[in-house]
Amino acid sequence: MKIAVNAKALNKGNSDGVGRFTYETFSRIVKAHPEHQFYFIFDRNYQHNHVFGRNVEPIVVGPPAKHPLAWWYWHEVLLADQLKKIKPDVFVAPDGFLSLSVPTAQVAVIHDLSFEHYPELEKWGRRKYFQHFFPRFAEKASRILTVSNFSKSDICGSYKISPHKIDVAYNAADPIFAPLTQNQIDDLRFDLTDGCPYFIYVGSIHPRKNVGRMLRAFDRFKDETPSNYKFLMVGNPDFKAPKIEKIYREMHHKKDVIFAGWLSNEHLSKAVGAAEALVFVPIFEGFGIPLVEAMKTNVPIITSSVTSLPEVAGDAALLVDPFSIIEIKNAMTKMATDYNFRNTQASLAFERGKLFNWDNTASLLWSTIQKAIE
Incomplete structure (x- = not known):
């Protein structure tokens, strides 16, 4: 044939x-x-x-x-x-x-x-x-x-x-995505965020990915929940990125946002694996591979309650309205302050990840x- x-x-x-x-x-x-x-x-x-x-x-x-x-x-x-x-x-x-x-x-x-x-x-x-x-x-x-x-x-x-x-x-997800040891997490955080815990976003820097609302939600989270949390943004800017840059410039806590650009799968798997949670809340998505990458690395997930994302996430993510900055902020607060909840969500995510290969x-x-x- x-x-x-x-x-x-x-x-x-x-x-x-x-x-x-x-x-x-x-x-x-x-x-x-x-x-x-x-x-x-x-x-x-x-x-x-x-x-x-x-x-x-x-x-x-x-x-x-x-x-x-x-x-x-x-x-x-x-x-x-x-x-x-x-x-x-x-x-x-x-x-x-x-x-x-x-x-x-x-x-x-x-x-x-x-x-x-x-x-x-x-x-x-x-x-x-x-x-x-x-x-x-x-x-x-x-x-x-x-x-x-x-x-x-x-x-x-x-x-x-x-x-x-x-x-x-x-x-x-690539088989390279797998859970890290605590020592690996500590070392990676030292390299990526000066040792600070962080949320991670993976995807293009584009309005469809809802990056602007994520940045505003993180700014409110930092205003209301004093912490050393950072927000690591992984991905290349798209053609509408200037609108997102304006939101970034207006942030109170812009120094706590790190734009890492594109990462190879080897580096991405480590960056995801060392995160406190994945924040991936696009307004439209056909699937959402970053969800599975987080699942494979035993990292809890905040994602959107619309389009394909509830189907992919199942019960293994904290779902939010992607148009609500308050809901996204509240989900960040929950992940950052409730240790037991975060661990439970990580376990659910890891089990869910076994469905995808x-x-x-x-x-x-x-x-x-x-x-x-x-």
Whole structure:
């Protein structure tokens, strides 16, 4: 069997959720199925460690697609031409971007439809492209895979797609995420926050992630609960970050906020594992991989009561209204002042984390691929 894969997301690596999904699933699928031939199609030079086996043929189809018009040309002309040459049994798009120009069976992995619900948080060109093409991608797809039952329901309702066409496979966390010893925690806190306890946020610095309200909640927490707590923010700034910078500049306790930028999985697993709690309260999320990373490291969680997050968290998180600064602040106070509660939540999170692993995700994606061919 010949399987073509849109491998562009691999170049983004683990700093991007789609890149992580692509890497973790296809690194396993390629090794589990040496009898099949895979074609990884990139739009620029690739890293050789992204060619997961001898049964993978990497193909670079340039130039790189960097903006909506280029996306259209790359998928509908360049990619379409390449697929006609390969004649694969199926084409898989881990980022959801299909080619409407070919009759090949296609699998779209659609992670979420945030651009439909909060279009103002996307750049104009990206928003228009997504809103025009994703309904068509969903209709064109032989099968759709998504990462939560919430997203499945959203795709069905937004695009009038039959639920029988959509499969669900949860995301997971790198096996490097594991509990730390107290000595490790103490050493890491010395390096990261001068020995102080801290909350951690992991994700892009973007309004959709609700970073502004988290910062305001932390400021109120520090006003009302004198402590040496810090707030470690892990992630790269997005295009709307200036609005968040304004909120940061207005904080009373800005000196207690540390922007760490992007961290490798090795460093991230340690930073999460040494935290007092994860604070991850986006206003919209298709899954929320940082929740599972915290679960795997035995760290309690504060997260949103909306979209997919209650589904992923189960009973293993303190849920808050992401639009309420007071609720977020109160949750921080509870985690910081109630030792027994924090320990109980950490234990619940660790047990919940056992439900998520990339082997299962890869197996479910493979099943979806087989259904698409059939």
